[in-house]
Amino acid sequence: AQVVQAEFVKSSVRTEDCPSDGLPEFALVGRSNVGKSSLLNSLVRRKRLALISKKPGKTQCINHFRINDSWYLVDLPGYGYASAPQELRTDWDKFTKNYFLNRSTLVGVFLLIDASIPVKKIDLEYASWLGQNQVPMTLVFTKCDKRKKKKNGGKRPEENVQDFQELIRGFFETAPPWIMTSSVTNLGRDEVLLHMAQLRNY
Numbered sequence: 001a002q003v004v005q006a007e008f009v010k011s012s013v014r015t016e017d018c019p020s021d022g023l024p025e026f027a028l029v030g031r032s033n034v035g036k037s038s039l040l041n042s043l044v045r046r047k048r049l050a051l052i053s054k055k056p057g058k059t060q061c062i063n064h065f066r067i068n069d070s071w072y073l074v075d076l077p078g079y080g081y082a083s084a085p086q087e088l089r090t091d092w093d094k095f096t097k098n099y100f101l102n103r104s105t106l107v108g109v110f111l112l113i114d115a116s117i118p119v120k121k122i123d124l125e126y127a128s129w130l131g132q133n134q135v136p137m138t139l140v141f142t143k144c145d146k147r148k149k150k151k152n153g154g155k156r157p158e159e160n161v162q163d164f165q166e167l168i169r170g171f172f173e174t175a176p177p178w179i180m181t182s183s184v185t186n187l188g189r190d191e192v193l194l195h196m197a198q199l200r201n202y
């Protein structure tokens with residue numbers, strides 16, 4: 001399931017403009033700054049294939065990266081970026097949700113949740129929206145390398161992960177699969193790639 005080749009293909013704003021070669025794809029979605037672009041780079045073992053920034057709101061389009069010439073990883077803009085103009089936020093929300101509902105080659109959505117901070121309402125709302133719309137989803141907890149900090153609620157990543165799972169239990173008939181990751185230590189990298197390989201072969 002390892003990545004031997006990865007290349008950026010294109011940025012799109014509308015679902016209709018995404019690549020039309022029919023290859024299966026997986027989208028990385030989550031709050032702005034949760035680590036979507038970092039996870040993508042970790043998966044493909046490249047430092048700067050997807051652009052990363054300390055400032056939220058870095059990724060602004062639907063970015064397609066072709067992997068091993070046979071499937072795509074898709075980097076999306078984050079939701080919940082409070083400092084972006086409202087108009088822009090509504091726009092991102094609209095085109096990502098349109099993409100989830102209409103992209104026929106989308107095999108699975110990987111919803112990234114920051115495990116270094118307490119559960120955020122907006123993440124619960126997003127998980128609930130994906131559940132209600134029956135978008136096939138895997139939960140990816142990010143930043144699991146970070147130690148607990150008083151200012152971040154004083155809980156370990158494992159405890160935040162457990163809290164999140166308890167809170168979304170009501171949204172799904174069967175609990176979505178979940179993986180703990182870190183783009184710093186590459187924890188969970190093989191597990192994510194293996195899971196994607198399994199989903200492609202269904």
Ligand code: GTP
Nearest residue numbers: 032033034035036037038053057058059078143183
């Ligand atoms: P947007 O494109 O703005 O939506 O953000 P994003 O979700 O793509 O996040 P990005 O990958 O740009 O990372 C945001 C910040 O979090 C950067 O400063 C990263 O270095 C940091 N970061 C990402 N993943 C990890 C991780 O696993 N551990 C730690 N400690 N920091 C991380």
Ligand code: MG
Nearest residue numbers: 036037058059
């Ligand atoms: Mg990004």
